[in-house]
Structures are given as C-alpha cells and as structure tokens.
Amino acid sequence: MWRIYVTKAIGWSQLIRLHCLHAENATQCGKAGLYMSAWDLYDDLIDAIPRDIVVSRAAQGPRWTRVYTESPSCGMAMTMSATSRPAQMRAEYSGVPLRAIAQLAKSWNFSEASFGMAALNSYYATPSVADEHGFALADAPWPHIFDPFREAVAGKKVAVIGHFPFAPKALNQAADFYMLERSLNEGDYPDSAAEYILPECDYVFITGCAFVNKTAPRLLELSRESFNVVLGPSTPLAPVLLEDYGVSQVTGMVPTSPLAMFEGLSGTDAGTTMFEWGHRVELSA
Numbered sequence: 001m002w003r004i005y006v007t008k009a010i011g012w013s014q015l016i017r018l019h020c021l022h023a024e025n026a027t028q029c030g031k032a033g034l035y036m037s038a039w040d041l042y043d044d045l046i047d048a049i050p051r052d053i054v055v056s057r058a059a060q061g062p063r064w065t066r067v068y069t070e071s072p073s074c075g076m077a078m079t080m081s082a083t084s085r086p087a088q089m090r091a092e093y094s095g096v097p098l099r100a101i102a103q104l105a106k107s108w109n110f111s112e113a114s115f116g117m118a119a120l121n122s123y124y125a126t127p128s129v130a131d132e133h134g135f136a137l138a139d140a141p142w143p144h145i146f147d148p149f150r151e152a153v154a155g156k157k158v159a160v161i162g163h164f165p166f167a168p169k170a171l172n173q174a175a176d177f178y179m180l181e182r183s184l185n186e187g188d189y190p191d192s193a194a195e196y197i198l199p200e201c202d203y204v205f206i207t208g209c210a211f212v213n214k215t216a217p218r219l220l221e222l223s224r225e226s227f228n229v230v231l232g233p234s235t236p237l238a239p240v241l242l243e244d245y246g247v248s249q250v251t252g253m254v255p256t257s258p259l260a261m262f263e264g265l266s267g268t269d270a271g272t273t274m275f276e277w278g279h280r281v282e283l284s285a
Contacts, residue, residue: 038217042106044240049099049123057262058093058101058115064233064265065114067122069098074258075122076265076274077234078209080110087112098123105211113212117234120211121252124237130254133239135281138251142280145231145251146170146205152227153203161219162207162232163188174203182213191215198222208235208252220245233274242285251282 057068065079085108093101098119105116123129140147147170154173163181171177178197181188189197194215198204204223208230210216220228224246235252242250255261255278264277 038214039106041217041220041245042211044244045120045124045236045238046099046102046105048238048240049102049120051097051099053098053123055093055096055098055101055119055122058118059262059266060111060114061266063267065118066262066265067093067098067101067115067118068258068262069122071122071126072258073122073126074255074261075118075120075125076253076261077114077117077121077212078232079114080209080212082110083112085109091115108214110212113214117208117212117236120236121234125252125254127254127256130237130281133237133283135237135250135254135283138280138282140280142275144170145280149203156202157200158203158205159194159197159201159223160205161191161194162205162209164205164207167205194219194222199225201226204228206230208232211236220247237281237283239283242283247285249282249284251280253278254281 053069053071055067056070059066060079063079065077067075087109088104088107089112093115101119102116104112105120107113107116143166146167150170150173153171155175157176158171158174159178159180160167161180163179163185167179168177178193179188180191180194180197182191184190198219199222201223204226206216206219206223206228209232210219211234227248229249229251230241230247231251233253235250237250237252237254241247253274257277261274261277265274
C-alpha cells in the first residue's frame with residue numbers, strides 16, 4: 001500500500017488534506033488521477049456554503065424535498081423515503097443554519113439525506129450564485145434535455161443513470177444504449193451493472209439523485225474516461241464538480257420564483273410544472 005498527501009485550497013480558502021489511498025474505500029478523483037475519500041465530494045460541496053444563511057422553511061413531499069431561505073432561494077432534491085438508519089437531527093429545520101442542514105447529505109437515512117441535498121441546492125441554485133459560477137440558461141427545455149447530444153452519440157456507447165423516459169428516443173443513434181435504474185422498469189439494467197458498463201462507455205448521463213443515495217462518487221469514478229453529464233433538478237450547480245471531479249457538464253434548475261417553487265413542489269405531479277417557477281441552466285468544463 002502506498003500513501004500520498006496532497007494539500008490544496010478548497011472553497012473559502014479552507015485547507016484540506018486529500019488522502020490518496022490505494023485502498024478499498026478510496027475513489028479516483030475525476031480525470032486528474034488523485035485518490036480521495038468518497039466523502040470528499042460532499043465535504044467540498046458543503047464547505048462552499050456561507051455560515052450565515054439560515055433555513056426559513058423545509059418540507060418533504062412524496063416526490064420532492066425542498067429547503068427555502070430568505071436569500072431568497074429554494075433548493076430541491078428527489079425524495080428518497082428509506083429510513084432504515086436513525087436520523088441525525090430532529091426534523092425541525094426552521095432557524096437552523098443552512099450549512100448544518102447541508103451536512104445531512106452525508107446521512108445514511110435517505111429521507112434525511114434528501115433534506116441535506118435540498119439544502120445544498122438551495123445555496124447553489126440561488127440565482128446570483130449560479131450566475132457568479134458561470135451557469136447559463138440552457139437552450140433545450142427539460143423533455144428535450146438529451147436532444148443536443150443526438151448527433152454526438154451516433155455510433156457511440158451511451159449509458160443513462162436513472163430512468164429518463166425521453167432519453168432512448170433522443171439518443172437512438174447510439175451504437176449501444178444502456179439505461180440503469182435502482183427501481184427497475186421494463187428494459188432497464190439494474191444499477192449494479194454500472195461497474196461493468198460505465199468504464200466502456202463514451203457518454204454517461206448521471207441523475208442528480210445519485211447524490212442522495214451516495215452512489216455519485218463511484219459513478220463519477222467509473223465514468224471518468226467518458227464525456228459525463230450530471231443532470232436533473234437534484235443536481236448541485238457546483239463548479240467543483242467540473243474542476244476537481246472530472247465532470248464534463250453540469251445541468252440543473254435555478255428557481256426564478258423561489259417561494260412559488262417551494263410551495264408548488266408539494267404535489268406528486270409537480271415535476272411537470274416546476275418550469276413555471278424556474279429554468280434549466282448548464283455549465284461545461
């Protein structure tokens with residue numbers, strides 16, 4: 001076993017030590033070839049959040065978990081209901097620092113982790129923050145999110161992590177197409193197939209929900225040699241994903257009416273109407 005220590009500045013000039021371990025619980029960092037703990041991805045996302053932002057409201061519906069602050073901002077994450085592990089914090093989030101709630105993204109109670117990712121996204125999806133980070137309005141509306149890649153994937157091997165029903169038609173020129181999902185639909189590959197499929201793919205599209213269930217670090221490692229895109233409303237709009245984790249493109253949601261977004265996402269059909277209160281943005285490496 002060998003060990004290398006690398007020190008670098010992260011976020012608010014905080015110094016962290018990267019443990020480069022050729023070990024079972026290490027993950028290769030993007031295309032840079034550095035070995036890091038899988039938790040470093042979450043720590044990097046959390047470290048950028050200012051300490052003075054406070055949560056005003058938080059709610060969890062059957063499909064979307066939301067966190068609202070007076071910035072104003074509204075972050076969302078796909079609700080995952082697994083509660084086999086105990087919660088780390090009482091579910092009374094109003095008045096709690098946003099950064100503290102964002103720490104729950106590391107919880108193995110996935111219902112609680114949904115709040116953590118929504119808190120993270122509440123910061124990164126603040127319009128002024130997303131603009132400062134270089135995110136720009138995306139041309140293609142949500143149901144056509146894969147259309148810009150139609151010609152690029154022709155003759156290539158393509159994998160989509162998450163069941164996006166409009167992906168197969170948009171990417172039908174791919175030589176090989178794989179859709180991987182934990183909750184399987186007809187024709188899907190089980191998510192465990194990622195270990196075998198992703199290293200051989202030219203293009204990989206990864207749902208932002210992977211941050212909630214903790215599969216994101218491994219999926220990014222497996223797709224580090226591909227053109228990989230992290231996408232969906234649960235995706236943190238964080239430049240560090242491109243700068244340090246080898247992501248090729250990040251695309252997600254910025255609410256233009258944060259309070260309306262928070263209140264409107266309470267229903268089961270809110271996924272089709274969220275674009276009344278926000279728009280899709282993207283940033284490429």
